[in-house]
Amino acid sequence: MPKNPIETLENLLRPASKPGLVGIWMDEHKLVDAAQKVRESGVKNFNAISPFPLHGIDDAMGIPRSFIPWVTFVMGLTGCSLGVLFTWWASAVDWPLIIGGKPMWSLAAFIPVIFELTILFAALSSVAALFFLAGLPKIDPVIIDPDLTSHKFALFVPEGVEGYNRQELEQLFKEMGADEVRSAEF
């Protein structure tokens, strides 16, 4: 039976959550050190949640540099080429009209339009790439603690990922000064 398309879309945007162990810190520097330790202990695919980007977390967790600049570059070039093609086709092919004695293919006069299209394509596709990679928009995502967008910082290790050992992780979180360690869904 075909499903309601709005329902299908909703289900697509509703992220599935997994059970796991969470440690919550009040001091972000302790969290970054803890993330480093968790990674060294061999755990893969764990998450850090913070109200603002943390200095050094990428190195601690081994997150590679974002590849979005390539999207920007390629889409910028696409915008530029489409601009060149379109201004040329409209002014020199489809509707050749002499204006101000300029040549049909007056590239210099088309540069402003081409430039703006380059910027527009590059900017919008970078944002689209961000949305895609961050899984936005999400409908009603599970939130571990509402203060994680204000003044608390968390590490979340989903159950069953490579290197997951609940006792050891709990021990490690406490040693690294976590203010709260508990089970959670994320």
Place this chain on the structure above:
Amino acid sequence: MLKRSPLVTGNKTYKDVTDDICELIERPPGMAFMGLFLSVKGLFVFYLVVLACIVYTGMGLMGVNHPVGWGTDIITFVFWIGIGHAGTLISAVLFLFRQKWRTSIARTAEAMTVFAVMTAGLFPILHTGRPWLAYWLLPYPNQRGPLWVNFRSPLVWDVFAVSTYATVSIVFWYVGLVPDFATVRDRAKNKIRKKIYGALSLGWRGTARDWNHYEMVYMLLAGLSTPLVLSVHSIVSFDFAVAQLPGWHTTIFPPYFVAGAIFSGFGMVVTLMSIVRHLVPKFKDYITIDHMEVMCKIIMVTGLMVGYAYASEFFIAWYSGSSYEQYVFVNRAFGPYGWSYWIMVSCNVIIPQLFWFKKFRTTIPLMFVISIFVNIGMWFERYVITVTSLHRDFLPTNWGLFKMTFFDLGALFGSFGMFFLLFLLYLRLVPAVSIAEVKPVLFVGKDREGHH
């Protein structure tokens, strides 16, 4: 060693920052705000009536006629577009230069950009006289045979520049807002607020991987906005410079317009920030006197730059040996519109020089008054450029005067109603200081272990 002054005062913790900034959204407005809001709303309703009259009756209600075919609409369009530029300068250019002081004012400055561009965008559409056909400005497949817009025309460049600028500014602003909307969502006790801000936040949760991409995109958008903002006012200046009219046809126009735009934009930022500091005393810890002082310095410097441009225009008029060009400039300063020229020079070049004195850079009421003069002066700059060049060109048979009507003034003053209405709504509905961006700079200029 020179000390860095703290960017945020009052020894805030992260929670204090969240509370201070979100509080404004969560409590009902006070009397001062409501008073201002209702008067601005009144002005906005008046604006709507004026626009309705002009659209219904036609452009004849406004002062434009032969030979001055570009009047209040074009002047005010350039004025508002210029205002927007300081917002992008603060949010994008200063970001690329790692100027951390920008963080607490970037959000509001960029809101100003978005609203100024929206206000500006209406004017060329109104100026066409048939706003319901505004889509003719865009190249779209149509059934009138092969028929495309003229890509060699600066007016078409302007359509592309302004619409791209509006789109990218709104997107940049919104991307910056996403984590802050998530903060408001997570604090919300009210169910409806939670739903609305939840939708606006797009379900943002702030994982390290999300932030990794987010920061990259933020930097890319800053990098793309920077050439964009320079191109937009250059292209606006092409509307004039590409025409063959003495007084318009000069190569200095693009840099001159960009400098003027930054000058007028910072004037408006100082005006708005003074109002925000007054309406929301808590924000004095975030928008400090140091911030205001830096902006006053920028106003002073860019004021000197536009002063240089005015002088060099005169020099080139003399040096070019073109009698038409020379006549335009003598006429500009001493002709029938000489008064507007001298208003422009005093407001833009002379009055901002008061910022050489520290007292003027650090006293809010004084800088507020000067910023109003800057706003007035920059409107008159566009008036001078547009009207004095058009009203007397090559042939004395084409000479005439431009007289503003009630509807010109109504559209001009009414547009402030629209701008301030949007701005005041923004102040109450959106976190007016970037929560996620201020937290990392909280300890700049302070000693605290582990921070740098």
